[in-house]
Amino acid sequence: MIQVLILYASSTGNTEEIADLIEKYLDPTVCETTMENIEMGDMDPQRLLQYDGILFGTYTYDDGDLPFETDIFCDTLRTVDLTGKVVGVFGSGDTAYDEFCAAVDLMKAEFKQQNARVIQHSVKVDLSPDEEDLQSIKKLAEEFQDLTTNSAATRKAGIF
Numbered sequence: 001m002i003q004v005l006i007l008y009a010s011s012t013g014n015t016e017e018i019a020d021l022i023e024k025y026l027d028p029t030v031c032e033t034t035m036e037n038i039e040m041g042d043m044d045p046q047r048l049l050q051y052d053g054i055l056f057g058t059y060t061y062d063d064g065d066l067p068f069e070t071d072i073f074c075d076t077l078r079t080v081d082l083t084g085k086v087v088g089v090f091g092s093g094d095t096a097y098d099e100f101c102a103a104v105d106l107m108k109a110e111f112k113q114q115n116a117r118v119i120q121h122s123v124k125v126d127l128s129p130d131e132e133d134l135q136s137i138k139k140l141a142e143e144f145q146d147l148t149t150n151s152a153a154t155r156k157a158g159i160f
């Protein structure tokens with residue numbers, strides 16, 4: 001089994017809906033999944049290291065910026081080395097804004113900075129997910145599960 005953390009920030013529930021869908025696409029015989037809303041609390045950075053992979057979700061706020069709880073989480077994130085960990089990023093935004101879902105790209109860069117293996121494909125949903133978003137959500141879940149499984153096996157074999 002691979003250990004998976006689905007961590008997300010959601011103020012009105014749209015990003016949380018995406019998180020729930022992603023979890024449904026993960027195979028429960030392969031992934032042991034923990035789901036958590038980051039809210040405002042401090043997080044022990046060591047906890048991030050307990051997982052083989054992290055699926056991170058955030059909405060976008062204030063002209064293409066990170067919402068406050070995601071911003072606070074970044075202070076924690078910047079203290080850990082995520083070498084060997086796989087990360088997928090998803091989020092909800094609103095196409096009425098110029099910088100649609102910009103927080104998703106900002107978080108991909110943050111995780112890369114900490115040496116995580118960040119999946120190129122990310123999920124960007126206009127408000128709450130509909131039928132058309134399911135393919136994109138499924139793709140992220142499947143790529144994440146495959147890469148994390150391979151990465152954990154490589155680590156176990158002592159290759160890194």
Ligand SMILES: Cc1cc2nc3c(=O)[nH]c(=O)nc-3n(C[C@H](O)[C@H](O)[C@H](O)COP(=O)(O)O)c2cc1C
Binds near residue numbers: 098
């Ligand atoms: C003050 C404010 C600023 C926002 N700025 C952006 C933005 O720059 N880009 C974007 O894509 N969405 C923006 N949004 C839209 C939210 O990201 C969108 O409503 C999202 O679905 C909220 O996700 P949640 O339900 O998970 O909280 C903004 C919303 C508010 C209230």
